[in-house]
Amino acid sequence: MKLKPINLKFYVIVVGCGKIGLEVASRLSQIGFNVTIIDKNPNIIELLPEDYGGFIIIGDATERSTMEQAKANKADLLIATTEDDSTNYFVSMVGAKIFGIPSVIALVNDRDNVPLFERSDIKVISPINLAVETFEKNILEGIDQLVGDNR
Amino acid sequence: MIDVLVLDDEKHVRHLLVRMISVGFECNPMEAGSVEEALKICDRHKFDLITTDIKFSGENEELDGIEFIRRLRLRGIFTPVLIISAFATAEDISEVCRYAPIDYLAKPFTQDELKRKIRALLEYRKDTFERYLREAEGLIHSNFPGDLEKGEQIVRIMFSLMPSSPIPHYLMSEILEKRGNTELAEKHRNAAKALDINMRGYRKGDEIETD
Numbered sequence: 001m002k003l004k005p006i007n008l009k010f011y012v013i014v015v016g017c018g019k020i021g022l023e024v025a026s027r028l029s030q031i032g033f034n035v036t037i038i039d040k041n042p043n044i045i046e047l048l049p050e051d052y053g054g055f056i057i058i059g060d061a062t063e064r065s066t067m068e069q070a071k072a073n074k075a076d077l078l079i080a081t082t083e084d085d086s087t088n089y090f091v092s093m094v095g096a097k098i099f100g101i102p103s104v105i106a107l108v109n110d111r112d113n114v115p116l117f118e119r120s121d122i123k124v125i126s127p128i129n130l131a132v133e134t135f136e137k138n139i140l141e142g143i144d145q146l147v148g149d150n151r
Numbered sequence: 152m153i154d155v156l157v158l159d160d161e162k163h164v165r166h167l168l169v170r171m172i173s174v175g176f177e178c179n180p181m182e183a184g185s186v187e188e189a190l191k192i193c194d195r196h197k198f199d200l201i202t203t204d205i206k207f208s209g210e211n212e213e214l215d216g217i218e219f220i221r222r223l224r225l226r227g228i229f230t231p232v233l234i235i236s237a238f239a240t241a242e243d244i245s246e247v248c249r250y251a252p253i254d255y256l257a258k259p260f261t262q263d264e265l266k267r268k269i270r271a272l273l274e275y276r277k278d279t280f281e282r283y284l285r286e287a288e289g290l291i292h293s294n295f296p297g298d299l300e301k302g303e304q305i306v307r308i309m310f311s312l313m314p315s316s317p318i319p320h321y322l323m324s325e326i327l328e329k330r331g332n333t334e335l336a337e338k339h340r341n342a343a344k345a346l347d348i349n350m351r352g353y354r355k356g357d358e359i360e361t362d
Contacts, residue, residue, distance in 0.1 A: 007174045008167075008262045034167070036259045045163075053166030055259035057237075069237070074261050 006032035013075045013101075015061040015091050016082030017044040020107060024079060029054045033077075036070050061091045064098075072099035080106040085113045092122045153199040153273070154314070155180035158189040158219065159235070160207045164258065168202060168235070168265075175266045185209060186219045193223060197314030198230050199276075200269060205236040205243055217243060220250045229311040231272040235260070252276055276312055283309050287322050291329070299326060317347035 035054035059066035080088035183189035290302030320343035327336035
């Protein structure tokens with residue numbers, strides 16, 4: 001896929017560097033985003049791919065000083081990808097309301113929490129919903145063939 | 152087109168800086184991961200700008216960004232330096248202020264912030280260069296004892312400020328001519344002409360071309 005040259009003009013903060021956060025941060029950096037990762041775990045530096053180009057802040061993103069250190073007021077996009085929905089919600093709200101980040105996307109691990117995030121204008125990525133939708137799409141695409149075979 | 156050296160022990164920051172500077176200034180920056188490596192590179196190459204971190208992880212803790220800048224200046228290299236660090240203290244900044252031209256940018260940063268800092272440093276370098284040019288001209292054309300030596304010292308700083316400018320070569324050829332070293336003077340004049348594509352010379356009132 002040929003991507004548009006973004007040329008590092010967009011500043012993105014990725015909070016949480018688990019499996020998903022790590023992959024998202026790495027891909028955004030490869031595409032040409034200016035990425036800063038915030039994570040409590042100092043060992044994440046070893047997990048990052050060789051060609052990662054961006055910043056890493058070891059700290060707690062729920063603390064205002066960490067977000068200030070990350071220059072959150074200058075971010076174009078905030079992505080919250082921790083395993084804890086409360087943390088993702090809190091960080092997303094602080095990012096949007098206090099630091100005025102124009103676009104916020106959060107990982108919502110428990111699908112029951114999805115409406116809460118959506119009511120707060122946070123874009124939601126729900127792994128369960130995504131999986132279910134993908135299964136459904138795949139099954140529906142193959143349904144004609146399945147029905148045909150049973151006739 | 153500018154020549155840049157990026158010094159940082161964190162590979163991911165180096166990668167980002169190289170990409171940002173390449174995009175913003177159409178150049179291919181060189182990289183160094185340690186102060187020792189950077190000093191070796193600076194002995195062989197001339198740069199228009201150097202970026203450096205302050206704190207370096209390694210065996211030799213004393214060999215940090217501040218020590219790097221100090222050693223650069225001791226070597227007679229007056230290239231503008233942009234300090235890029237997350238942990239610089241007020242003491243660090245006041246310590247390096249004496250090694251101008253110098254500026255500071257906190258990590259992380261946006262591309263706009265980096266561009267503004269680099270442009271300002273290059274602009275400052277141009278102003279400093281013009282000031283030195285006026286000073287050197289005065290000293291070269293004065294017949295006061297010792298002025299020629301002072302002029303030569305200034306011209307040497309001008310060489311390190313703008314390595315690709317023909318002006319220090321023109322000035323050096325005049326100094327050498329005055330001393331009667333016509334052979335070396337001729338070499339500098341030829342070097343100046345080779346760099347001076349538009350044959351503008353350097354006389355007062357001339358617009359100095361930036362890189």
